[in-house]
Structures are given as C-alpha cells and as structure tokens.
Amino acid sequence: MENVSRDLTAPDGANPLRRLSLEQLRRRTSMKWRTYPPDVLPLWVAEMDIPLARPIADALTDAVALGDTGYPAGTAYAEALAEFAHKRWAWAGLAVERTAIVPDVMLGIVEMLKLVSAPGDPVIVNCPVYPPFYQFVGNLDRTVVEAPLGPDMRIDFTVLDDVFRRAASGAxxxxxxxxxxxxxxxxxxxAAELTRVARLAREHGVRVVVDEIHAPIVAAGATFVPFLSVPGGENGLSLMSASKAWNLAGLKAAVAIAGPGAADDLARLPEEVSHGPSHLGIIAHTAALRDGGDWLDALLRGLDDNRRLLAALLTEHLPAVGYTPAQGTFLAWLDCRELGSGDDPAEVFLRRGRVALNSGRPFGTGGEGFVRLNLATSPEVITEAVERMASALR
Structure with a gap:
C-alpha cells in the first residue's frame, strides 16, 4: 500500500483540489468516504477532498512530537481569528475578551440558545437551511419557526418582519x-441586508445568533460581512471556526463571539463548555488562521474554477437543472424540479447513477426537488458525477 507522507500536504500556491487521486481518497475512513459503497461517488457531506495545508500539518506534527496532547488553554485561537478578521474583512471589532472556545459551531449554537432563550421559545430560521438547525433546536426543546427565503434565495424581509412580529407576540x-x-x-x-436584520430584530425584541462557519469561503468579487460589525449588531452572538475552510471537522474547535451588548450573556457560559474543544483542534485551527492564508487563496481559486465547470457541465448534460453559481461556501444548490424525478431526485441519482448528493428535503420548506452537491473535489470527479447524473435519467 502506498504510504501517505507529508509530501501530500498542499503547497501554498497549488490548487489543493487537484492533489489527491480518487484511489487515495477512497483510503479515507471519514463519513464522506465510508457511508456508501465504493462504486458511489460521494459529493454530499461537507468534507473537502484535499490534503491538509502544510502549516496545519506542521503544527500538528510538532505537537505530537512534543506529546502536547493535553487540555486546551489560552486565547491563541481567538487572537488568530481576530487577526484573520481584521486582514480579510477589515473588521477590528472582534474583541478577544468577548470570546469563548466551544466544541464546534453547532454545539456552540446550542450553548448560545441556552443563554438567550428558554424551553418552548421560538427559534426562527430561513429555510431551506442546514438540517442540523432543525435537529439541534428541536432536541433543545425550542420550536423551529420557518421564515422562507425569497425566490432569489435571499432573505425575504416582508416574511421575516411578519415572522418576527408573530414570534415576539407569543413568547x-x-x-x-x-x-x-x-x-x-x-x-x-x-451589509445592507444584515443591517436591516439587526434593525428588525431590535424592533421586535428578537435576539440574533449567527452561524458564520463558512465565512472564509467566498467567490471572487464577493465580500463576507460579519454580523457583529453592522450597525445594530452589537447584541448579537456569532459562532466561527476554521473547520470548513481548512477541512478540520475532525479536529473539534470553534469560537463564540459576543458583540458589546451581548458580553454579559456570554459571560454566563458555563466554564465546563470550554473543556469540549480538542487541544489539537485548537492548535490546527490557530495555525490555519495565522499561516494558512495563501493556501486558502489557492483553494478559493480552485472553487471558482469548479463553479464554472459545474455550470458548463450542467448546461451540456442536464440543461433542465437550475443552477446559479454561489457567492459563498463550497456547496451547489441544484433545482431539479423540471427533471420529473419527484421530490427526492437525490435518491434517483444515487440508485441509478451511483452519485451521493444531499437530498433537499431535510433542509426544510423549499427543499423539495433540490439536491446539494459538494464542489470541493477535483474537476475530474465533478465531471464524472454530472455524467453519471445525466445517465441516471436516460
């Protein structure tokens, strides 16, 4: 068997999406590669088909060599995130003293909801949205209330205003x-949309908790705006992590950030929550944010290429599928309603094409007839996947 060596770490300027062969990827033991049989191309869960960025691999190797595998301590992660936010988003308002480490973004969201709501209170989401929002909120004994996105897949402020009003009147x-x-x-x-969100939330007495895990992953020409940076966002709570942008989901760590008006809320976070993150995870995330910028830029260029490739392939092989290349994330949301494959086209693509995609149905209202495709893979895998999807419909 071929050895996996540190030579597989991605150099800063090289497209990391082109570094690993399909044969190498199939040796992985993570969820993406072990959920389905070997004949299935997995383009579903949000894992990237990349080697680690070299600064991350070096930091982990050094830690293991030192036996530095104890409990987490200090604010290095938050400091690195603040430096990254200042450089990337021109945001100087991430105050380290208003942060806390949490095990990951979803568990951090749960802890923030505990701080600012009570059992039975409504939690408003813009559907279609990340399925764990429904699962974690429901398990926390809060009630999910949907405020569907508009036809343009942006926040519908008429709907949001109405949902805020009804939620505030009943809880x-x-x-x-x-x-x-x-x-x-x-x-x-x-920035204008987020400012409007903050204004509506203030008018109706709604607290805002923001999942900003995909913040570093934006297409060329797009600009991410931290919610806490906009006027009126001062009493918000944000969760950020390096996990999506540098493929560190297995190295658990995230940062909870409070705006100035929410500092007292975050101060009530139980101390034991900070025991949940992995010390090696914090080392990896800190190295990513401090030293992984050039590597990230190469990834973003590769993702831009993949968005263009997917659009061309769909036009050629599946012209009935609706697709607008996204400004953020490494995910593609495909409208398959014109294919005649029912509410769950992902099942057809898996059964007949041996391509695993996320079904749109668990994303809530508006997800029926859609699939989510993970673009963070090689152009060759994307090409084969679309060809298989087309063959599944013949």
Missing part, C-alpha cells in the same frame, strides 16, 4: 438563527 425570548453565508444556497448577505 418572551424569540431568537433568529441566521446562517451567514447561507447553507445550502451559498448566499452571501450584504
């Missing part, structure tokens, strides 16, 4: 769980 502590950039559509909310 004392409603929360808006915002996904930014939005998963699965890849929408990158503008």
């Amino acid at each position: 004392s502590r409603p929360v808006y769980l915002l996904c930014s950039p939005h998963n699965p559509t890849g929408t990158v909310h503008t």
